[in-house]
Amino acid sequence: MKTTDLTYSEVNSLVLRMLEPPRKAYFGILFFLLSVVGIGVTAWAYQIFRGMGVTGLNNPVGWGVYITDFVFWVGIAHSGTLISAILYLFRARWRTSIYRSAEAMTVFAVLTAGLFPLIHLGRVWLFYWLFPYPNQRFLWPNFRSPLILDVLAVSTYLTVSSVFFFIGLLPDIAAARDQATGWRKKVYAVLSLGWKGTHRLWHHYGAAYLFFAALATPLVISVHSVVSWDFALSIIPGWHSTIFAPYFVAGAIHSGLAMVLTILIPLRKIFKVEKLITLDNLEAMAKMIILTGLIVGYAYATEFFIAWYSGNQYEYEIFRWRATGDYAAEYWIMVVFNSLIPLLFFVKRIRRSVAWLFALGILINIGMWFERYVIIVTSLAHDFLPYAWGHYKPSLVEFAITLGSFGWFFLLFFSFAKFLPAISIAETKELLPLPVKRGGKRG
């Protein structure tokens, strides 16, 4: 059955049922995720007290898994804003049921990504020097540094997407408030800011929401462009490239959509909301993944072509080496998983099979992680001066912290899904026909 066959009250009950007090299994998973986070935190603490030496990093490879994770998580964040803001402006109806969770994913992914610039700092206790704040030394950050631009972009992105997320939640929290009892009611009451759905409120709310969407749209494009400039503004062969911004944005959305699939498919199953998050929604995303997959594949090809066409020996050498050198395995994982596997979605049967969607979603995520890994590590390991060529192998600490970041992300999302409406009630209702007496069906 389709979403539009539901009634208003059914929507409410379907969504709010997700918020009912959790069962034992839920707490079990919660504990598991917490302990995973614990592992990461311990590893980080160890790294802080001993020094960055506990990683596999070295000279020449000064960046490794941490920056990879950072770019990966920022990338994940992007599809959320894409779905909630850009598709909102384009009035894409299929976004309605999924945008809330996508948006949540954005906020949590940025919260995760934001940790890595700190984790990779040699002297993390001085992280605040990266922010422009008045101090007795009269010292300011270097606004020419891509890293500062990055700090600004990511912190802006976090703020804006959180606000956007919260505002979108208001009417639904109010709905939850009206249903809930006891302490939950109190909490929701506070969070809802006393939302009452009066006509004036809806009026300003509409305007504000539109502005948020309008602001978030250019922001999301800019953020990953800036992230890509962390590399493109350097002179390292394989980094110093003008295609990086579009290439990274596409890649970000590619991985983001894949992550949405990976999260939503279990979610709709567990909470039995297949009626709301329908197969059509998922298919629509699969179609977008085909597009982004093609763009990413095109970017890979272009890189090689330019490397050859430019006649720049350093550029050429690095790409030859990527495909055939010490990191060939990682390289081919990236190519196959990101640009070939998505093509399977051309097959309608695969596109509409939940199992396939889930599996391929995960593969694409793996592929996109390796994309960043390959770009970062190979270029550094094999740049201008042959004497200084080196090799990088991640250490256990880096692995533990990466693991922890996944734990952290899913922990946040897991708690969210049980506490806040993971599907927008109000907007879903907008999809339904208005309940009218004459010529309409009974609401």
Added chain:
Amino acid sequence: MRRRDFIKLLGVASSASVATSCGLTPENSQKLIPYLVPPDREIIPGKGMFLSTTCTECPVHCGISVQVRDKVIQNRHRQVPIKIEGLPGHPINDGRLCIRGQAALHRLYHAERFKQPMRREGDGQFAPISWEEAYQVILQHMAKVKSDQRKIGYLSGRTTGALAELMDSFCTHVGVEKLPEYEPLFPASVVNASFALFGRKELPEYRIDRCDFLLSVGADLLETFGNPVQNSRRIAAQRKKGTFRWVHLEPHVSLTGLNATQRLTPKPDSEWAVIAYLLQRVHQSGRAKKTLPGSVLQEVPQLSIEKVEELTGIPKEKLQHLEESFFASDRPLTIAGGVSTASQNGAFLAALTGLLQWATGQVGATVDYTTAVDYSSVGSAAAMESWLKELDQGRIGVLFISRCNPVGTAPQSWQLHHRLKKADLVVGLADLPDETTALCDIILPVSHSLESWGEVSPRKDVASVLQPVLDPIYETRTEGDILLDLYRLELGAAETVDYREYVQKRWRKASSSRDLPTLMQQGYYSVSAEKRPVRLRETRAANLLRSARPQEKTEAAIVYFPPSLRFYDGRSRRLPLLQEIPDPLSSVSYGRWIAVSVATAKRLGIRDRDELRLGIGEWETQIAARIQPGLPEGVFVVYRDQLDAYPVHHLNPAGEPLSFLSGARLEKTGARVALPILSGSTSDHERGIIAHFKEEKESKHEPQVQMYEPHEHKVYRWAMAIDLEACTGCSACVAACYQENNIPLVGKEEHVRGREMAWIRIEPYYTGEEAEFLPMMCQQCDNAPCEPVCPVYATYHNPEGLNAQIYNRCVGTRYCSNNCPYKARRFNWFDHEWPEPLSWGLNPDVSLRNRGVMEKCTFCVHRIRSAKDAARDEDRLVLDGEVVPACAQTCPADAIVFGNLLDPESRVAKLARSGRAYHVLEELNTQPAVTYLSPHKKEGE
């Protein structure tokens, strides 16, 4: 949790404590400690005081100038050395110093130094005892031995000057037999030849600065042979003249060979044929300045050029070319030595070489015996046989072993391991534990030369002064004082109280007019050496040639055991700094390896870091492989200092142990070794990193198009010029930099991970058989890629053209290092330990960097600062050559020139304009302040 960890914890919690501290130097203690009494030596706090003395890391004995600083150590003022530099004007090294000399402080401050006398207990362990007890034990044994008519032997490393004199009188008076001095690298064949030919038990001074053609055979002039510092300096000077050619023959590959104009690799032990050929050609062509008597000449084998080609494997035309250029020159200098004379036919080769020098009239010209090094007191391995037999028969009851490690370096045939047990008491005089001290019964800790008075004679005509630059750190005494003490205890009254007085007496006698202070400042005084002319002794020469007839058998699968640049004969092996600095040929820092030729590696499928099982006869060892370009097929090299025992038994006719073993069995064990190879690639992949000089080429400096308005420098633009023609890759600069800038030693594991901390490094780039050595450090770029990427302005371009790095502002993103095309930046992955007394040697002008901070070459900004300070006092600008960074200061080849680019008359400015000037990775438009001068292409095989 340990207290320090807790502090760190706080540090993380409250940034302040960690943020501000970049490491604590003794000068920045929280207490303010006054002198008790102002020191007699006028020393200005915060300024260095320079004292002249002599380096004793090897027998060359360079004059050194030691920078002493006043520091507060354990709440007491103490004046301690922080840096050693060559002593300007000293006849041996004139201001320059080698890698080992630069590292000498690591011996002084070594953690394992013997801190007081020790005696071996029943359980074989050493237990500390007092000096008096030690003397008692020794004297008792001596008395007993004398009573039952046995001998007391005194074995020492090469001893000269005051100590030699004292030792002689000690031995004669106390009734001790002075055994022939033991020197592992004693060039017995050469000295033996010059004795036979010219009646001198000496190694002449080779005046490379006077020759116009140099033919060196096996002699590793730049590593250990003769006076490496002076050799490389003279070679560099000669090269600047342009007409100079240098052909080097060696059966393996060495730093010396790779630096020669042309390097020829004859078959092992066939070098003599080339010299024999030249010698007879000299006579046949009537070019001989002094014709050899027939009796001698008939002993010289008659070889056709084809025969020589057959024997040596050197192609005919190469030989002809060699012959031509040899005869073309009017002052051709021939030097034989190293692995070529330490071989079966080495004695013969040495003799022929002597004759060639004579015939070409070079003896007395480029081969100077008036300034020779006297080896009369040193014994060849053969000369040791007699007392070794006595030792074996237990006729030596007490044996003193001083300043040498025969157990570790002497041929196996000495069998010291069980022979030493035959003596009742073996007394070791040493500073660091080694294979020999492990077998001693009593150990008398000898003071480091920087703690000692003394006088050595590096050359017949030079006496070099030793004066203490700091009070002994431990309860150690100088060898001189030990001898005097024993003398006194044995015979009561001694003519002098202590060794200090002893040497100063000598000085007063010697430097009649000059007063001691100036003498001690000058660091040496010249001794009148007898000038009797050198004559050729026909019969002895003929006899030598007859007795040392060459064998023509060609050896297979040869492993050479040459001495190494870093560890000499192995005596410097224990110095941490020298282990940290990679061997310039292989770029391997720590550990042992065997150099395998490219061809052999291909044949046996050997890769770098493969573990090999190396077996020769019954001797066998596991060792890592390192592929070495330029090494002939079937020849392998293992530095002798990497073996804890010298596996050779055989001696050549001159009584010199061979430097190689043949018939090596080599196989892969299948295991891999974590060998720290610091080089990512031995080739520059045609990236023009080494730009060979082409005559037609104009100055490579057509100004590149700049995107932005170039910023101008007002008064100074500090710059450096490095002459790759002169640079030999000797790595002295690296050691100097480490010591000057408090660069931490991080050890093997970190090197394996690729985390060495050197600010300047030697990058060898091989093309075929040849190599060029590129010193690489921060290029102080005008458009530095590292600067704009730093988020906190920790690095930026300063008004004087320096690429400044402000350590305590650094937050450690490491982006600067990523973006540095020269990879010249170093990150502090951990905090570094500076245990006492090593921390005494830290340079207070340079702050310590703690974990999480990026660091790099600063062009020795602290030296620039103090030079500007001095100039400011006199209200003038800094003069050209007033600022000399540590690397440039020590460079024996004078390859590094530093100065102000804005002054068109400065040396560096002139060089930067020259036609040979180029920048590494110029196309990146980083506009480096370091200019390289392109070398001439080697002529090759």
Added chain:
Amino acid sequence: MAVKRWIVPSIFFVFLSGLALVLLGQNLLWKRVYRQPEQPIAFSHEIHVGKLNLKCTTCHTTVEKSIRAGVPAVATCMSCHKAVAADRPQVQKLREFWEKKEPIPWEKIHNLPPHVYFSHKRHIQAGIDCATCHGEVRVMPEIRQVRSLKMGWCVDCHRAKAAPLDCYTCHK
């Protein structure tokens, strides 16, 4: 009316407490910025500089020729105090140190971080008065820090006096 009687006292009370708070806060502030540890000997600059009018260079001999001002050797102190005021308890202490041949472990008051290069010589030759950084020691019975000696403070002066602002001037 009843209220009127309370107005004046309450306002007064508010003022008092406000004042007390300010003083308290200020006092805390003072303590945090300027440490003034106990010295092994209560040496008084007030007496030596203020009363006896000794020049700074009499004791801090290297201030004009070295980066460091130099703390006088115990011998220097004794050169006068063998005779002068030998009976005073503080001078007795000094004598003890001298006889025990122990240096006096003065507490360092004016501390710069180890990565800072500061040359007394340069500042003196530039005509900077000692008091600019050390305050009026002639009125200090016990020496104490009166300037923050933090980077901002240094830079202020350097800007004002057009002294070099390049980081390498002070950072080593």
Added chain:
Amino acid sequence: MKPVSLVGVFAHFDELMEALQKVKEKKPERLVVYSPVPHHKLEEILEPKPSPVRYFALAGALTGLFGGFGLAIWSSLKWGLITGGKPIVSIPPFIVVGFELTILFGALATLVGLILTHQFPAYKIPGTYDARFSVDRFGLAVRVSQEQRNEFEAILKSAGAEEVHVR
């Protein structure tokens, strides 16, 4: 006489609209429509003029833009440190600074605007509110004087209100 509040609960949107038309003509003291979903018709009738939130958004964005460039330029001139041979005031990277702050301040200002324009957060739930208004019922609340009370009650009923409550 104190005025009273009437609230009509509607199940159908068209009925609500009908009632709304009639009620509006009578010009009650206060008139509030509760709805589970936004609808443009409601806005046309009750809030013809666009929301003032946009002014906040604009002001914020401009502040961010100038603030961003200002900070970047001023702070780099403060020390004038040369990095990588680039000019002290290098505009291209500063554009990013300006842009990001534009977005940031724009968004924050919009939030503030939303909060100010409709006295957020107003926790007091008025008597006329009904939990069903967040589910599937529409509410039309008016405040009228005692004498008008019956008249309005009639209008609501006639329009099809399921219930009419007096609060």
